[in-house]
Amino acid sequence: MAETSTSKPADNRVSPPSLLRRHGSQLGIIGVGIALWLSFVAAAPAVFTNGNIYLAFMQSTPQFGLIALALTFVVITGEIDLSFPSVMALGTAIFCLTVERVGVPVAMILGLLTGAVCGAINGLLVAKLNIPSLVITIGTWFLYRGLELVLMNGSGVPLTAQDYPGLHAVFREPLWGIPIQTLWMILACIGLWLLLNRTRFGAHVFLVGDNPTSARLMGINTVSVKMRAFMLVGVCSVFAGMMTSIYGYYFWPTMGDGFLLLTIAAVFLGGTSVFGGTGSVVGSFVAAFIIGAINAGIVSAGINAFYTQLAFGTVIVVSVVLQTIIDRRIRRQSITGR
Amino acid sequence: MAAAATAPAAASAADTPVIELRKVSKTFGEVRSLSNIDFAVRPGEIVGLLGDNGAGKSTLVKTVMGFHRPDPGGEIYFHGKQISDWSVARARNLGIETIYQERALCEKQPIWRNMFMGRELRNKWGLLDVHRMREECARLMKEHMGFTSAAVHPDNVVTTMSGGEKQGVAITRALYFDAQLVILDEPTVGLSLTETRKTLDFVSNIKKAGKSAIFIDHNIFHVYPVVDRLYVLDRGKVAGVYDKSQITMDDLIDRLYRVARSGSME
Ligand SMILES: Nc1ncnc2c1ncn2[C@@H]1O[C@H](COP(=O)(O)OP(=O)(O)OP(=O)(O)O)[C@@H](O)[C@H]1O
């Protein structure tokens, strides 16, 4: 390296892209999230400087944050999955329906398998038949929710600590004083970071989202990559669904309804590109907690709940717009294309 | 080899084509891009592929590569063995690499990801060896792409590179895997004189190393000197096959004009 720079002194392009350039969009967008959160601190300092709220949001954030981590994969492939709230409920319903006959571990596996199957169906329709995921997963959202409501006949199931001590130990009781939900999410974040950044599948997720034709020309099976990404969302959704139900001691057949916006906001705020090809699990992780803080804050500050929608609407719009601008900047293109 | 029980021994085994297409046609909806092609590349042979725009050259090599599946009836042989489930991944595993006309890059990704696209290096735990891919990429860029001066870091994204540099990535990528058959689809388009020279030398070196190549280029002055055999395609058909010894460059040029006008080489 040294010798090249002495032989060609005029050359300063040898340097790697700066940290700012490589992580610019993520840093910027997370900055915006923090700014938004600070404005909440300013608005309701009593609530936001109290430790309890953070304990509360460390329990509730992973309920959608876990899904956001997996959804990051699908978004990087250039697709979206809107059906996961229904998959959460359907997989948990399968658990509830089978648990008395087969026991907790098997019922859990059946639930997670349901998530995988739902994801595989989404992935197959999107990747094999080339249907826009935005459209088809609205369809499967209704399909899976409808199926679940029919199976449960619209009624819920209590999941008390007496009946399911094991599940409560695993999903609810704090460990070493830390909310166990957050520990699960950290574990998932490490696992999914490895999957995205240190396996062939992860490498292909980026390539397929960037340029599917190039990926195919170089021998990558784009259908299988997308299917696996959707299956990952399915499995993680059901996992989060179980965690959510145990947290509330009850499986509500409408579970997941409020999760869509939070989860998608976390992925985009975390710097994963709407255009596919770039994104980060760690970004989604951090963003999920920012969103969780805002969410918990609004609720416990007693601010009118209508403001939550306003806040997350703003987060999604602003982060996507900023992403686009920063992305173009990095590629040295002007917004207007000139 | 053992499976080809009836194949005569040693002497002709050297002549068994690396890859052979028989009666291959390819139709896209209404468009018939290839019709009834017989095509073979022998070991150690450089085959030139000539033909007008839209003649079907790229379609042919993408069929060789397993990207396009031939219409029913078409057959693909690899070292004399018929292959039914041909795919790009399979072709690459068997040692066929292609520099596609469209370059097949993922431009938002760093160079190292492009370099190892589809053939990522892994360590002993089966995880990606990102460190080694970066280093290998830096080495390749220095040794083969002449990037010592206008050095580009392996972590740079491809979008910001110049057209020729991007092409350099595609060419270097094909080099890396030490293929026994390299396909070059118009590799010199848009390259400077020196880069073109380097690319042509690269093709000659393939032959010296005893490997094979398919070389597509509209510039006959590039193709003729380096090839052993020439196929001329016209509207999806093989209009002529020549050993270089059978035909002079001038004669070839005459015939190419004739083909363009009348569809016949004679
Ligand atoms: N995927 C496809 N779908 C439909 N038609 C195609 C497809 N690929 C190629 N064709 C058609 O097949 C014909 C041959 O195309 P091909 O790219 O093989 O030509 P070529 O000989 O490589 O031309 P050029 O010298 O311009 O690169 C063209 O008429 C093209 O429109």
Ligand SMILES: [Mg+2]
């Ligand atoms: Mg072509």
